Amino acid sequence: xxxxxxxxxxxxxxxxxxxxxxxxxxxxxxxxxxxxxxxxxxxxxxxxxxxxxxxxxxxxxxxxxxxxxxxxxxxxxxxxxxxxxxxxxxxxxxxxxxxxxxxxxxxxxxxxxxxxxxxxxxxxxxxxxxxxxxxxxxxxxxxxxxxxxxxxxxxxxxxxxxxxxxxxxxxxxxxxxxxxxxxxxxxxxxxxxxxxxxxxxxxxxxxxxxxxxxxxxxxxxxxxxxxxxxxxxxxxxxxxxxxxxxxxxxxxxxxxxxxxxxxxxxxxxxxxxxxxxxxxxxxxxxxxxxxxxxxxxxxxxxxxxxxxxxxxxxxxxxxxxxxxxxxxxxxxxxxxxxxxxxxxxxxxxxxxxxxxxxxxxxxxxxxxxxxxxxxxxxxxxxxxxxxxxxxxxxxxxxxxxxxxxxxxxxxxxxxxxxxxxx
Numbered sequence: 001x002x003x004x005x006x007x008x009x010x011x012x013x014x015x016x017x018x019x020x021x022x023x024x025x026x027x028x029x030x031x032x033x034x035x036x037x038x039x040x041x042x043x044x045x046x047x048x049x050x051x052x053x054x055x056x057x058x059x060x061x062x063x064x065x066x067x068x069x070x071x072x073x074x075x076x077x078x079x080x081x082x083x084x085x086x087x088x089x090x091x092x093x094x095x096x097x098x099x100x101x102x103x104x105x106x107x108x109x110x111x112x113x114x115x116x117x118x119x120x121x122x123x124x125x126x127x128x129x130x131x132x133x134x135x136x137x138x139x140x141x142x143x144x145x146x147x148x149x150x151x152x153x154x155x156x157x158x159x160x161x162x163x164x165x166x167x168x169x170x171x172x173x174x175x176x177x178x179x180x181x182x183x184x185x186x187x188x189x190x191x192x193x194x195x196x197x198x199x200x201x202x203x204x205x206x207x208x209x210x211x212x213x214x215x216x217x218x219x220x221x222x223x224x225x226x227x228x229x230x231x232x233x234x235x236x237x238x239x240x241x242x243x244x245x246x247x248x249x250x251x252x253x254x255x256x257x258x259x260x261x262x263x264x265x266x267x268x269x270x271x272x273x274x275x276x277x278x279x280x281x282x283x284x285x286x287x288x289x290x291x292x293x294x295x296x297x298x299x300x301x302x303x304x305x306x307x308x309x310x311x312x313x314x315x316x317x318x319x320x321x322x323x324x325x326x327x328x329x330x331x332x333x334x335x336x337x338x339x340x341x342x343x344x345x346x347x348x349x350x351x352x353x354x355x356x357x358x359x360x361x362x363x364x365x366x367x368x369x370x371x372x373x374x375x376x377x378x379x380x381x382x383x384x385x386x387x388x389x390x391x392x393x394x395x396x397x398x399x400x401x402x403x404x405x406x407x408x409x410x411x412x413x414x415x416x417x418x419x420x421x422x
Contacts, residue, residue, distance in 0.1 A: 013411070018131060018158055022411050030132075030155035033115045034123065036087070039104035042074030054079070055102030062100065062108070063092035077103035078110070085111040085124050093148030094136040096127040117162050121169035126157055129409045158409060160416070167415040168408045175404060179397040186390045193383045201341045201366060204228075205375040221342065221364050228368045234361030236330045241300070241357060242317035243287030245278050252282030259315035260288065263299035266309040266321065268340050270388075271297065274315055288316040291323040294332045298322045298339060300355040306346020310336045322360055329370055333377035338365045 013020045016027045030036075039057075047056060053073035057080070061069065080086060081101050088095040090107030104110065111127065113120055126132065132155055139151035160168065203211040204225050216223040219230045233239065242261075245252035259274030278288065291297075297309035301320050309321075310333070317323060324339075326332050342365065346355055355363075368376070407413040 016158075018156060019410060021158055022160070022414070024161055025411065026159040027156055028159050029153075030157055031152055033113065033118050033157065033159070035112045035114050036109040036152060037078065037112070038089075039078050039106050039108045039110070040076050041106045042072045042076045042103070046072045046074040046076075048072070055100075057086070057100050057102050057104045057108065059088045059091040059095075059105065059107040062086060062097045063088060063095050072103055074103075080104050080110050085120070085127065087111050087127060089148045091145055093140050093146050093151075094133050096124065098124060118159065119162060119165040119169060121173060122160075122165035125169060125172050125405060126409060129405060131155075131157065131409065158411075160411075164414075164416045167418050171408065171415055171418070172401065172404060175397060175401045179394060179401065182390055182394045182397060186387060186394065189383060189387045189390065193380065193387070196379065196383065197337065197341050200376045200379065201338070204368060204372055205379060219366075221366060224366050225368065228366050228372075230364050231367045232361065233324065233363045233365055236326060236328045236365075236367065237335065238323075238325045238327055239357055239360050240289055240291075240323050241287075241319050242289060242291075242321055242323065244318045245282035245286040245288065249282070249285075252279055252285065253277075255279065256282060258283055258290075259313065261297065261309070261311075261315050261317045261321060263302060263304050263307075263318065263320040266297050266299040266304050266307040268308050269310070270312055270384075271309040271315075272312045278316070283316060287319065289323070290314055290316050292325055294325070296324045296332055296336045296339065298324060298355065298360070300360075303350075305350050305355060306339075306343050308336055308339050322355070322357065324360070330367065331370060331373040331377055333381060334373035335365070337377060337380045 009015060009020055012023055014023050016025075018027055021027070042056070046053075047070045049068070049070060051071055053071045054077065056070040056072045056077075058070070079102065082099050084098065084100075086097050086100060086104060087109050088107060089109055096111075111123065113123055135155050136148045136151045139154055140146045140148040141150060159165075199208075199211070202216070202223055203214045206214060215226045217226045221230055224230065247253070253276075256277035256279040258278050258280065260276045260278045261271060261274055262276070265271055265275065278286075282288070283290070291311060291314065293311060293313055295311045297311055297317060299305055299307045299320060300322055311323075324335065326335055342363075345363070349355065367373075404413070408415065
């Protein structure tokens with residue numbers, strides 16, 4: 001976190017223990033300027049999942065995005081609201097977040113300024129910086145469960161004048177707000193895709209009004225239009241699995257130029273890059289097979305079982321992926337979405353089974369006339385294109401936020417003369 005050295009210290013800067021900072025900035029101890037109010041543990045007998053009492057926020061809720069919530073009716077609690085800064089100190093130390101309301105556990109601290117010259121929004125962002133995170137990493141204790149309470153006495157913060165703090169926070173908040181709006185668009189587009197998928201694979205590419213007049217028939221995979229077929233995947237597609245060259249043989253991997261895909265890349269997405277490559281010899285001496293561009297990939301085991309990928313280039317895969325390529329009156333993009341529409345079937349066997357080749361060859365999918373397949377694929381791929389564009393926008397905003405957070409808090413970029421609307 002030292003953007004300048006003594007040799008190139010710019011005019012108006014001074015060298016501090018946190019690196020070169022503007023002369024008007026201070027370096028202060030976090031404990032002198034902030035309250036770190038630790039939460040409580042009401043006791044397991046007071047917890048319930050029925051919504052009685054107040055939400056009890058655990059480290060897991062703020063670290064891993066765990067949605068399961070506990071509630072407590074205990075009096076032995078400390079409360080926070082959506083505007084309060086929460087910081088984890090046990091389990092996954094150093095996570096800083098806002099937006100929760102309820103009681104919070106002893107693994108979490110509520111952080112508040114105790115000095116008038118420390119802006120609360122600035123504090124929220126400064127706690128996310130490398131200044132603070134490095135100290136927590138250095139002084140955390142514990143083997144299985146990590147604890148960071150001892151790091152508090154070592155945390156020091158750069159402290160610009162109050163007006164500059166407000167401007168720094170305003171710039172970062174603007175980027176954060178743009179990211180949150182993008183996330184909302186992504187969530188809405190994904191909800192639209194889910195809804196459209198259900199509609200399209202029940203009625204076909206017709207409007208809601210026209211759907212009422214579509215004659216349906218009941219099949220083993222649910223209702224479909226009368227002129228659609230239901231077929232086994234093995235009747236309409238070639239299905240094969242891949243392989244993994246021995247990791248002990250460097251000649252199979254070093255300087256490889258053949259894309260090799262693992263099942264973790266299958267997330268109902270277009271696959272346009274490989275994370276690993278194998279050599280010609282690795283391909284020849286293993287059960288890996290070259291798959292055509294346009295092959296639909298399907299993860300057969302593990303956490304991603306049933307998840308798909310659409311291969312946009314020639315590649316091979318590991319043994320946990322099935323490569324599925326149409327052979328009879330089946331559009332490959334339609335196949336990609338048809339498998340996604342039947343993901344629930346794969347969820348049923350997650351954890352105790354695998355979707356092996358025999359299972360997949362018997363797996364049933366709807367088969368409308370080819371022009372209908374193409375229309376369905378076109379509609380869903382347009383939604384996917386929107387999701388991908390917004391996901392890329394989100395990534396760009398995340399990178400911008402990360403860059404600004406570093407540069408603003410190290411004074412590589414100054415906003416002290418920036419006009420910010422209140």
